[in-house]
Amino acid sequence: MASEVQAFDLLLAVLLLWLAWRALASADLFKAVVQYIVFGLLLALAWIRLGAPDVALAEAAIGAGLAGALLLDTLARIGRAGVRDEARPLRLTRRRAGVALAVVGLAAALVAVLLALPPAMPGLSAEAMAQLERSGVSNPVTATLLNYRAHDTLLEIGVLLLAVLGVWVLDAEPRLDQAEAPAPLHWLVRVLLPLAVVVGGYLLWVGAHAPGGAFQGGALLAAGGVLLHLARPFALGSGWLVRLAAVGGFAVFLLVGLAMLLLGGGFLHFPPGQAGTWILLIETAAMLSIALMLVVLFVGRSRGAG
C-alpha cells in the first residue's frame, strides 16, 4: 500500500465531502438518496486506498447497494407528498445555532486529537498475524471476525435478526402498485442472478485466505434476491421455513460456540486443528441467513405477489 498522499486522494477527499453534503442538503430527497449511494461507492474506493479491501466489498454491497435500495424503496412507498421537504432543509436558523456550535466544537476537538497523534502507533497487527496459523484461516480480517472476536460477529447476526423481527412486526403498509416489470429487467435477472449465486459462493470460500467472507457473499446473494423481487414480486411470508432460515445463522453460530464450551475449550474457542472446518460451517449458515434476512428487510412481510 502506497502511503504517500497522491492527487487521487485529494480529489477523492473533496468528492466524498461534497457528495456527503449534497446527500444531506439536497431539497429533493430522491436526489439526496442517489447522491448518498454514489457517496457509498466512492467510500468503497477510499477503503481500497486505505488497504481495507474486505471493508470495501462490504461497503459496496451492503452500505451503498442494499442501504440504497432500502432508502429508495421507502421513498417510493411514502409517495410524492411525503418526499417533499423545505427548499433549504439544513439552513442555519437561530434554533439550530446551538447544534451547529456544538458540532463545530466537536469537529475542532477531533481535529486537535488527530493532529496530536503520532504517525505510527502499535496496533494489534502483530498479535493478529502471530496467531493466524492457529486461527484456521489465512485472511487476518476473517480470522478476527470468526475467531479472535467471534462474539462480535455472533451478536452482529443477532442485531440483524432483531431488525428483521422489528420490520416483521411493523410492516403493515399498503402494497405498491406493481407495474409490469420491463423486459430488460427480466433479461438482467436471468444474467445476474446465477452470477450473484456463483460469486456469493466464491466470496464465502475465498474469504478464508483473501478479501471476502460470509457478509460480502450474503449481501451479493441478497442483491440477487432483491433484483428477482423487482422483476417478479414474491412474498416471503413468515412461514416456518423462512423463520428457520432467518434464525439458522445465529443458531448454528451459538450451537457451535456452546459445543466448544462442552468440549472444554471455552465458548467459541476453536481447537487450532479444526478451526477452519468450524469457521466454514458457521460462515455457510451465516451467509444463507444473512442473505435471507437482508431480502426480508427489503421485501417486508406482506408485500409482493400483488
Add this chain to the structure above:
Amino acid sequence: MSLALLYGLVGVGLVAMGLYAALAARHLLRRLLGFNVLGAGVFMLFIAHATRAVDAAGRPDPVPHALVITGIVVAVSATALALALLRRLHARHGRPTLPEDREG
C-alpha cells in the same frame, strides 16, 4: 501529510456534517441519512487510524477492519428498522416528521 491524517480529516468532516443533519433536519429520512453519514465518518476515522499501525509487511491493522465490517452490517440493520418505523409513522400521521417538528 499522511494518508491517515488526510482521511482522518475527511472522517471528522463527515462526522460533523452527519451529526448536524441528524440533529437539525426535520424530515426523518434526512435525519436518517445524517445518521448514516455520521457512521461513515466514524468508520473513516477508524480505518484511517488502522494505517498508523502497519505490520512489518506494510499491512494495516486488520482488527479495525473487522470491526468496521461488523459496524456496516449493524448500521444497515438499524437503518432498515428505522425506515420501517418511518413508514409506519407516515402511514399513521401522513407526515414523515416528528410531532415537535411540525410547527414553524
